[in-house]
Amino acid sequence: MNATPRYTLATLIIMVAALATILYAATLQVGLKTGGLIGLVLLGVLFHAYVISYHVRDKKITLALRLLIIGIATFLAWRYLYWRATETLPMAFGFLSAVFGLALFLAEFYGFVTTLFGFFSNISPLEREPLALPADQNLWPxxxxxxxxxxxxxxxxxxxxxxxxxxxxxxxxxxxxxxxxxxxxxxxxxxxxxxxxxxxxxxxxxxxxxxxxxxxxxxxxxxxxxxxxxxxxxxxxxxxxxxxxxxxxxxxxxxxxxxxxxxxxxxxxxxxxxxxxxxxxxxxxxxxxxxxxxxxxxxxxxxxxxxxxxxxxxxxxxxxxxxxxxxxxxxxxxxxxxxxxxxxxxxxxxxxxxxxxxxxxxxxxxxxxxPETYSGFILQRSRWGQGMLQIFMLKNPWLIPNLSLVQRLLYTNFAFYWGFALSRLAMLCSPIVFLFFSANLCDTTNEELMVYALPQMLAALITTQYFYGRVRWPFMSQLYETAQAIFVTWALVAVVRKPRAPTFKVTPKGEDLNESFISELAWPFYIFLSLNLISIAFGVWRYIDEPAHRGMIIFVEFWAVLDALFLLGMLGVLFEQRQPRKEPRVAHQEAIEMRWGESPQQAAAMVNASMSGLQILLPEAALLPPIGTEVQVLFPQRGVACWAGIRWHWHNPQGAHYVGLSYQPASIADERLIAAVAFGSSAQLLRNNQQRHKGKTVIGSLVWLIYTSVFKGGAHLLFIVRRQIIKNLVKPKLGSLG
Amino acid sequence: MNRWMLLAVLMGMANTWALQMSAEIPQRVTRTSSLVPPFLLKPLKVNPANIESTELTFAELFAEHDMASLHGSDASLSITLPVSARRNLHTAQLSLRGTLSNVLIAPSQLVVSVNEQVIGQLHLNGNASKLNVDMPVPVGALKPGYNRIRLQAIQHYGEGCETPLAPELWTQLDLEKSHFTLTSSARSTPLLLDNLNQVFDKTTWLKRPELHVLTHQAPTLGQLQAMSAVVQGVALRYEYVPIKVFTERYQEVWPAQGQVVLLGTRAELAPWLAELNVPSTETAVLAVRALPGDATRNLVLLAADDEAQLLRLAQVFALHELPLPNLAWVSLAKFDLPKLANLPAVTAVRAAAQTVIPLQALGYKTQTLRGFDVAGESMNFWNDRWQGRVQMRVHLAYAAGMSPQSAMNVLVNNVLVGSIPLNDDKVGQYHDYSVSVPSTALNAGWNKLELKPVLIPLAQGGKCSPFFLGNLAVTVYDDSTLERLGGSSLDEPDLSLFAHTGEVSLSLSPEPLTLALLDNDVDTLSAGLTLVAKLTQVQKRPLWHVSLALGAPDEQAGAAWVVGKKSLLPAAAQSHLVASTHYALPLPVASAPLGNSAYTWLSPAWRDFFELTPPAAQHTRATVELSADLSEQVFAMAYARRAGDWTVFSAETPALLAHGIDTLTGFGHWGQLNGKLAFWHPEDSVVHTIPVEVTPISAFGLRGGLGIFASQHPWFALFALLLLIAVLVWLIPRLLKLYRVRRHPAP
The missing domain is CATH 3.90.550.10 (Spore Coat Polysaccharide Biosynthesis Protein SpsA; Chain A)
Structure with missing residues (x-):
């Protein structure tokens, strides 16, 4: 394309004008029916674009669909935000409503800004291919x-x-x-x-x-x-x-x-x-x-x-x-x-x-x-959040020379991203404040919510699935945010107070978890969950007692229930499960052969491997070496072999045999082989990751969330109860028995 | 009785009379400057030919035409009956017409009281089922001013225990047929300036009192200014009663009815001033006397030797609350008005202009609403926003002992937008209870706000259960506020705003405005001054910011009220009005039904939601040319101009214009003014209007106009939006490609 500066400028001007017109149009006050119609139709177009995108391979069409999705989602989000800012702030309903209403709005504003940053960042992802090295190795650095x-x-x-x-x-x-x-x-x-x-x-x-x-x-x-x-x-x-x-x-x-x-x-x-x-x-x-x-x-x-x-x-x-x-x-x-x-x-x-x-x-x-434990995870995330905020405060990207505008914006976003912690806190507190204290957080009617909020929420769901559905289940982000909200907020506040104070703390890895225990960082979540459940109960009572407000109460109750699921899920996270120390295993598909004693070579398929051993799959009619047998494992594709011992067998209902082997390396070469098999192939790592990119529907993810939160959170609470029973009833009795 | 006793009585009576006269004579002399002792005045003999019979229906007194119902075991209805001090009341009769519930038994009664004095008790006999009663009202119970007539219905349906709120306990009054019949004769008022409120008595039974403003010659502009001020003074004294103003030349024949004001120089008014012993040294004199030949009517005189003095005198007269002395005349020494800029805007304008309005500005006064089935209060507020909303903050207090079901309902345009619970059974107060009024409940223009309490006693009665209504009360304070938020403002003048505030533009300090009378035809002057009277009553204060002009204003002239015949209007204004034989103007045109055969598979609710069902009306701009004689129509127009908005009143002829203004300023027509253009026939009860939504963009500005347009054409708006997004989708890849080429060149 021969693009003259004039052409570029003209294109830019037209684009800015069109964008400005669209954003202006989003602020027009139209009747509710018209607003509802616009939201509904745009949502329909958005959904269709999303569905079609899965079946399109052509890059130009893919980009066009992406831009269409971004355009519609931006319109609906901006329309919603403008309406929130100009029509719904509850400044006339008392101090509590004003403070929490404003906090909720700021959380939504934050979400809008990060969404825009996300759209901007993801507008045209770059996929690179490696560049070949020169044939002359002397030129290699x-x-x-x-x-x-x-x-x-x-x-x-x-x-x-x-x-x-x-x-x-x-x-x-x-x-x-x-x-x-x-x-x-x-x-x-x-x-x-x-x-x-x-x-x-x-x-x-x-x-x-x-x-x-x-x-x-x-x-x-x-x-x-x-x-x-x-x-x-x-x-x-x-x-x-x-x-x-x-x-x-x-x-x-x-x-x-x-x-x-x-x-x-x-x-x-x-x-x-x-x-x-x-x-x-x-x-x-x-x-x-x-x-x-x-x-x-x-x-x-x-x-x-x-x-x-x-x-x-x-x-x-x-x-x-x-x-x-x-x-x-x-x-x-x-x-x-x-x-x-x-x-x-x-x-x-x-x-x-x-x-x-x-x-x-x-x-x-x-x-x-x-990091294996929640405390290690929080240590890591707090350091990241503090560091990014420190960069913004101590090395303001807007003041550093020679950065492009986009670089400055995106570096600002790196710090701004960590505002999710405060945003999530505001989201957790809002239903409680509304249901329990009857604070009015959003001065609106049910009809207006349907016209402005519902399309925006659904559009957000669709765009999230579009951009991130492959790599993130729905509601997972909220779970991770809930996990980090409290302590990362605390860490960020510390940085704001003393930007140079935070010190580098190494993230603990490879921790040994010999028994299950409740993380010592669980206490804030008990408080939030208790408040949340009390507010849900209160909401039920208010539903019966305040017929005039039922619409809003139902909406916030649903929100509170969702928060309860996240908090229960967090209890599940904070119930650290026992994990005896073992080498991490990596899925690995490679054809191998096994030989022991006088038996003929047995072909097998590797399932996974680690530094300590491997798991293989034998065909149905294969001979199984007994447990404890030393076998020679051959890697035909590599032309090498090493020795391993049979540790366990398992037969699945379909008749396949899974065998666990532990290596018996005899030399450095064996150790190198073991490392190369388990971790040496980037293609294998890529395949492993892609295996996990199946995605999940919104409904499926919600069902999973409900199930997991109830059972895992319930297990946490049961553990506490049992521990308390043992501590208060059983141990004293055992003690008294001498 | 022996003769001594009779003599004693006679002497006593004489002494009493003497004492009375000894008190009265000096007063008479002082007040009237007359030396005629009262006992020499002939007693008033009522000429039967002067006795008038007046019938006032409840509908007229209530300003409502519906039926009124009295429900429950104890219900009451209050009516205010004005009685003018200028009338000698001879007889009064109350006629009640209505319907009774046929279950009412003997102890049921209707108690009639006048000014808290019971004057009659009627049995309510269910068997009769019709209420048809004429009862005399003692004249002595009625006093000049406003008399409170109370009808209390005490109703029973059973001998033993009753349910006090049983639905069968009712009496319905027909407001149109129930009436007072009053015979009276005119009475002269004391001819003193402190009695001017009786001269121009707002308690008059006349629907359109007449005011004749006379000058000896054709009035000059200066005299017209003074006449305008006089009319304002009279209008304010009549308060809300619309008056008809006639401007005439004095020709020694007085008008047959109505009160008269005569303006002129001292020389012109000398004969009357001499009768009042006004010294010749007094230069600006305001005086009142009986109309020659009719002692029951009055002549108010304003005499000054120059127009400036005459105007000042008239302005003093316009200060209707100024305490004038109890003398027949007074001369003006000095009068200074404050600068216009220092005057605040009238309350109605402030109420329409300001974003936050206390209810006080809407004419509401703090009051306590008591009792079961209390009617509540309503008021109108101006909303000039398209898709705006209103936030109401209510300051109220309510009595202890009410049932938790009690509430104060807030309705806007008959839509319930909020219900304030009065559910604390101890005394409660809300200082700042917020009620949000969404845009869907609001109209652009005038909106009706109603505060309707539902007060329910704790002991709700029932058969043989106590039903104590004693402590049902709620007070709404007038510092409760309405705040207008959001939306797009109306940028164009609107006649309905003008009708309620007297202004077309909302400015918080009064801006100079011209009343331009296009010619000095007597009818034009009458029409203009009748309008001045009406607008003074709307604004509830003299129109200090209004100056008069004779002739058509030029194109650079600022804000104005323009009154006169059509042919004298400037061409630009004329083009906005209709011609006498054809009209071409934007009209709301009902669109032909689109038919919804294509969407029969959608349920009616969805079709309705997407507006696929034919709309009731679409505001489509259409030019209509009809051949018709519209020369009998009178027009009012809100004409937006850059230099200042005009409100134009015009017709083919001055006589038609005067007649039309008379009709317009009467009861029932003025409130119909709306939109950009209104027209009516003087004999019709309906005023036809063209609303501002016809030209939404000029009316509500670009944002509001686009919003209205999009609301009226949603599919077009959607298409335009998708087109814009498509433009972006087409453009952005080009820019991205340029960026990619520059930033990530191929290796």
């Missing part, structure tokens, strides 16, 4: 692989180091380093002898690990500036032109470098290639609500949908791990930034301000671990 660690169990680093050292790249150009902040001189000489001893022991283990697999080991004198300081210190000892940063639990696939280095060779202004964080264990919600592997991972929404959108606008940012960075740019910006506790995003901002570009390559190439 040296790559340093940094694996920072602090206090994690060395067993977590084990597979990471193995996998990092066997990334498919010329050996002489691949340099893997463990950056041990737990083995600094400061730690090893801690005033507490026990701590010093533990530090030295750990240090020795990591040094041995590095030596075993050919990695380097780096540490420093003092623990200054947490992870940023650790990595900056390592820069003094390495020379690679590119740096791959991996968290200690992020096991890389073998094709990581081949998929990413090419981008740097083609674009000298490229600073960063970020790739998705892919997790192979369940977060506390997935684990305690039994949704792991059934539902998409929570971070898929960010990595699979939002980051490609940000990439289009040149606003992808470093997420701390699974990313390649150009060393020279780091040198230019003075290393990793340390003003905030999200040094990753902060560093990206610094690089962008110097005119460097960032990129996102949407292929999962690491297998990492999520």
């Amino acid at each position: 040296h790559v340093d692989v940094y694996v920072p660690t602090y206090n994690e169990d060395p067993a977590i680093l084990y597979p990471t180091i193995i996998a990092a050292t066997q990334i498919d790249y010329p050996r002489e150009k691949l340099h893997v380093y463990i950056l041990d902040d737990g083995g600094t001189a400061q730690k090893c000489n801690d005033a507490n002898p026990e701590k010093a001893r533990q530090a030295r022991t750990r240090q020795a283990e990591l040094q041995a690990l590095a030596a075993k697999f050919g990695a380097g080991y780096l540490t420093r004198e003092k623990n200054l500036h947490a992870k940023a300081g650790n990595v900056n210190s390592a820069l003094n000892f390495t020379n690679g032109a590119l740096i791959l940063i991996l968290d200690c639990d992020h096991i890389p696939t073998q094709d990581f470098l081949k998929n990413t280095v090419g981008f740097f060779l083609h674009d000298p202004k490229l600073f960063l290639v970020q790739t998705p964080h892919n997790f192979i264990n369940a977060d506390p919600l997935e684990r305690n609500l039994d949704t792991f592997q059934a539902s998409p991972a929570e971070n898929e929404l960010f990595y699979d949908v939002i980051q490609p959108g940000l990439d289009f606008w040149g606003a992808s940012f470093f997420c701390g791990s699974a990313a390649m960075l150009r060393r020279s740019v780091l040198d230019e910006v003075g290393g990793f930034a340390g003003q905030t506790i999200t040094e990753d995003a902060e560093t990206t901002l610094d690089a962008m301000s110097l005119g460097y570009r960032t990129m996102y390559f949407n292929r999962p190439m690491v297998s990492g671990l999520q």
Whole structure:
């Protein structure tokens, strides 16, 4: 397309005029019937566009449908918001109504702004293909692989180091380093002898690990500036032109470098290639609500949908791990930034301000671990939220030079996004305030709600399903928001009060859960749930007692019941289920063969694998080796084999045989093989993720929510009751029996 | 009785008379400047030819024409009967017509009281079933002014225990047929300036009292200004009674009826001033005396030697609440009006202009509504917003001991929009109870607000159960407010606003306005001054901001009331009116039914929702040319102009115009004024109007107009919206492509 500046300007002017006209039209006051008709028809068009989009492959039509959906949803949302702001604020109904009514409106306004940001971000996601490296390997750059660690169990680093050292790249150009902040001189000489001893022991283990697999080991004198300081210190000892940063639990696939280095060779202004964080264990919600592997991972929404959108606008940012960075740019910006506790995003901002570009390559190439417990999860999220807010407060993107308008907007959104915590709190409080205290939160009639609110709510549901249905079940977002609302709000308030106060706290991973317990962070949810249930009961009484207000009461009761489900679901999350320590398993489909004793080779299909073993599927008529048998497992596609022991059998009703084996590695080569099998293939990781992208309907998700909340939340409460019975009745009696 | 006793009685009577006269003579001398002792005045003999019989129906006294019903065991109805101080009442008779419930038994009665004095008790006999009673009303019980007539029905249907609210306990009064018949004769009033309220008596039984304003010559503009002020003074004294004004030349023959005001120079009015012993040194004199030849009517004189003084004198006269002395004449020494800018807008205008209006501004006064089945209060408020809404904050207090079912219902345009619970059985108050009135309950223009209490006693009676109605009361304070929110404002003048406020534009300080009389024809002047009288009564204060002009105003003239015959109107204004033989103007045209055969598969409710059923009317702009004689129509027009809005009253001839204005300013017509254009025949009871929605964009501005247009053409609006979205869908990929090429060039 030969686009002259005039053409561009003219197009832009027409677009702005059309947009302004549409937004103006949304503010026109029309009769209720007309408003209802417009809402209904637009909703119909929106729904049809959504349905058609599933059957369309042509990119132009896909984009047109997306824009149509965005246009209609924006119109309905703006129309609703304008009506809320100008017609419904309950300023005349007393102090309580005014305060909470305004809070509710601000929460809705927040939702509107984040929706717009979401539409903007996702308007044209970029899907990249890896760029081939030159045939002459001499032109390939040296790559340093940094694996920072602090206090994690060395067993977590084990597979990471193995996998990092066997990334498919010329050996002489691949340099893997463990950056041990737990083995600094400061730690090893801690005033507490026990701590010093533990530090030295750990240090020795990591040094041995590095030596075993050919990695380097780096540490420093003092623990200054947490992870940023650790990595900056390592820069003094390495020379690679590119740096791959991996968290200690992020096991890389073998094709990581081949998929990413090419981008740097083609674009000298490229600073960063970020790739998705892919997790192979369940977060506390997935684990305690039994949704792991059934539902998409929570971070898929960010990595699979939002980051490609940000990439289009040149606003992808470093997420701390699974990313390649150009060393020279780091040198230019003075290393990793340390003003905030999200040094990753902060560093990206610094690089962008110097005119460097960032990129996102949407292929999962690491297998990492999520925090297992709710408290670990909250620690992580609080740090992210605080860090993003710190960036906005201490390094205002609107004041940093050389950023494009879009970059400034989107960086603002990164901080603004964390307002969801306050928004969710307002949403949780509103039904309580209305039902229990009879505060009027929205001065309107049932008819107006039907005309303005209902189309907007349904449009929001449809657009959410359209953009995120593949990677997020309906109502899951609300559950995650509820999980974070209280404590993240607290963390954000702390930042606002003292922007420089928050310190970097390492996210705990690989925690051992030997028995089930109730999280110590459960108490606020008891309060909210109690208030919520009381308000629901009150609402029933008001329904009987106030016929004039039944419409509104029913609407808010439904809202309160939904909140109750979220809160009960949270109780399910806070009931930490027992999880004996085990290696995380990754689904893996590969043809293998098994041989033992004199038996002929038995063909089998691998089901999943970990660092400790694998599960295979034998055909119906297969011979089963007894439990305890040592078998040789052959990998025909790789041309290698290793030994393993049979641990268990299981036959499913259809007659298939599942067998669990535990490896018996005899050499480093065996360990490398094990790591490569479990974590080495990005194609396998991609398939695994796509398996979870089945999506769920709104109704289906609601049914799931009801079922899960009632049973999981009920189990939590039952656990408490049982514990109290045991504590107060059984134990004293046992004690009295001597 | 022996002669001594008789002598004593006679002497006593004489002494009494003497004492009375000794008191009265000095007063008479002082007041009338007359030396004729009262005992020499001939006693008034009533000439039977001067006795008039007047019939006043309940419908006229109530200003309602429905039936009135008295329900329950104890119900009452109050009527106000005005009796003028200018009438000698000879006889009064109350005629009740109606229907009784046929279950009423002997103890049932109707108690009639006048000013709290019981004057009669009627048995209500269910067997008769018709109420047809004529009862005399003692004349002595009626006093000049407003008399409260109360009809209390005490009704029974059984000998033993009864249900007090039994539905069969009722008596219905026919308001049209029930009436008072009063015979009276005219009486002269004391000829004193402090009795001007009796000269122009609002308690008159006349439907259209006449006022004749006379000058010796054709009035100059200055004299017209003074005449206007005089008319305002008279109108305010008549308060709400519409008056007819006639302007005439004094030709030594006095008008046959009505009160007379004569303006002129001292020289012209010298004969009458001399009779009143007004010294020649007094330059500006206001005086009152009996009309020569008719002591029962009055002549008010305003004499000044220059027009400026005459105007000031007339303005003093217009101050109807100014306490004038109890003298026959007074001269004006000094009079200064405040600057126009310092005057606040009239209450009605403020009520229409301000966003937050206290009920006080709507004419409501704090009052306590008592009793079971109390009628409630209603008032009108102006809503100039398309799709606006109203927030009402009610300040009320209610009595203890009422049932929790008691409530104060708030209705707007007969739609219940809120119900304030009066459900605390201890005394309760709401200082700021909010009631939201949605846009769907509101009309653009005048809206009726009703506060209807439903007061239910705790002891609700029942057979042989007590039914204590004692403490049912609720007070609504006049500082309760209405707040108008949102919507698109009406930008064009509206005749209904004019009818209720006397202004076409809403400004919170009065802006100068011209009353332009297109010629000095007597009928034109009469029409203009009748209009002035009416508008003064609407605004409830003198029209300080109005100045008179003779002749057509020019195009640059500001806001004006223009009165005169059509041919003298400026061309631009004329073009908005109809010609006598044809008219071309935008009219509401009922659209032909579209038919809904295409949607029979939809239920009627859905068809109705989507407006697929034929609408009752669509405001479509149409130009109609008819050949018809419209020369008998009188027109009122709200004419929007950049320099200032005009309200135009016009007809083919001044005589027709005067007749039309007479009709318009009477009861029943004035309130029909609405929209941009109204026209009527003087003999008709209906005023035809063209509403502002015909031209929505100019009436409500761009936003409001577009909103109305979209509401009237929803499918077109939807299509336009989708078209705009389609434009975006077509344009944005082009921009994205440009961005992609620039930002992400192919490797």
